[in-house]
Amino acid sequence: MTQAAPTRHDAALDRWLRMYRRMLMIRRFEEEANDLYTRALMPGLAHLYIGEEAVAVGVCEALETNDYITSTHRGHGHCLAKGAELDRMFAELLGKRAGYCKGKGGSMHIADPDTGNLGANAIVGGSAGIATGAAFSARRLGTGQVAVCFFGDGALGQGLVYEVMNMAALWKLPVVYVCENNLYNEYTHNSETLAGDIMTRGPAFGVPGERVDGQDARAVYAAARAQVARARAGEGPSFLLCDTYRFMGHHVGDVSRDYYRSKAEENEWKTHRDPIRLLGEALIAEQAADPADLDAIDAEVSASVGQAVEFAKNAPYPSVDEVDDDVYA
């Protein structure tokens, strides 16, 4: 991975710049997805991760390549943070043969065994069993792998999540449940959907939890690192609540949002709580990077994204003959 020359060299700084770069890659990817969608070049649905980048990047920075993740309908960020390539991601979004799922999965189902990605999942909370099952395998086979289950606050309404947390605690499975609390279950504020305190849910099963500012990538990383280490040491599951915000609509077509949240609220988050800007400003304030370094990263990332989009646009669709391939293994 090529990077702009940092002002000051140390391992931690390399990590922060890598995370900055990865967050920016997700941001530019999602902006391009938005553009493709609004120009009717992308079929289907697009649920953008803009505003939540620090969660995926902070957590995945604490993982090894062969650790597992499961993702959500808002999954592009998780897939990229875990190591997915831009060109095959875009190809999948456009339904092309070169995509991660040969065009059969699309935006909501990107999966990649090479990076431990068990798959994005379009059923809210639907992957909680899969992530827990991957942790079950890791423990049973003694591989030392850890599984991370990403889900939103909306999934806290699903019984499956609590069933598997119960079993993960009973069986001390190496799984981290990462709840991205972006405040909205689609178009409904979670004050209407969640009773009680989210942080009491884990302890009910003996699953310890931590709440972290999900806009602070370094704080997410620190919390995730501790929970991943705990899982890897055989001490069982944990719960990480990341307070974050979806800068865009539930999906690209969700443009008129006044009926469920105010522009003032959105602007507050976008202006003061942007995770990429927060990390960039912190690195500059700490004299760990200067604005030119960050601009260079942006230029490089934007160019990569642009090339990947061109690749995807020019890639062929699958042959219709392939429609019933891979129904059965």
Add this chain to the structure above:
Amino acid sequence: MSMPETETAVRQLTLGDAIREALAEEMRRDPRVLILGEDIAEAGTVFKVLTGLVDEFGPDRVLDTPISEPGFTGIAVGAAMTGLRPVVDIMFGDFIGLTMDQMVNQAAKIHYMSGGKWKVPMVMRTTMGATRRSAAQHSQSLHAWFCHVPGLKVVLPSTPHDAKGLMKSAIRDENPVAFFEDKMMYKLKGPVPEDDYTIPLGAADVKREGEDITIVATSSMVQVALGAAARLADGGISAEVVDPRTLWPLDETTILESVRKTSRAIVMDEGYGRYGVMAEIASVIAEQAFFDLEAPVKRIGAMHVPIPFSPPLEDATVPTEQTVCEAAEAMCG
């Protein structure tokens, strides 16, 4: 006929024991195989099908779970994707509704959605079959639900011999397989070879040869059909009984060959008669062998009512030898 040639010399096992033997042999052969479910370890399941397995394989491979069917089915899906070959035990087939998202939206689709990259080699064992006086939530035969979903395979054994060979194939299959056992047949005895044999998924079996009418039957309805065929023979009607054994994949060839020979077909299954397995098989026959038929295809299934508790009412909902004989006589008359 696929029954072993040395039938008289082969030991007799119950269907439940044949399934236990298949599981035990597969667990000895492959350390990745394990079983999850409610009351399966020391209790050996409510029907005692798994009795003793925990003693041989330990609680790490015969796991008692909480009463959380969606949860442990989901865990099995993830475990299957990542190197294990789990068998989940759903105590009553009526409870598969609880597992539907994990089976239908996850297990069945993951291979396809991932462009063939992830596989889900798991088995769901569960029960079917009425007349146990267990009422509407413990008596249904809901296997048709899974037949409707691409990506799943569905197995319904009718004999102890088939149960062992089909279970071993189900465990070795790379796909999610739903295995429905008629709880009223667990004590049914039949010859079961001691050797390691498998029966391929997708191969029907002609359980009785005949000339005048084909009865395509599944699970315990095979036993009913064989009883009916014996009675029909006394009246001069020669009935052939075809057991598909797996409903998906479906061995259309064997069914159609039989129907073309006999020119009449009854399709019977203990699922609900409407929108069910019978309708599908009858359609296959109508679409591909219509001009070989002497009579319309007849469906025989469970009545379209919730299974009642009261014994005379419950008995009225299930097809019997008498039902089959009357239908066959009318068709051959």
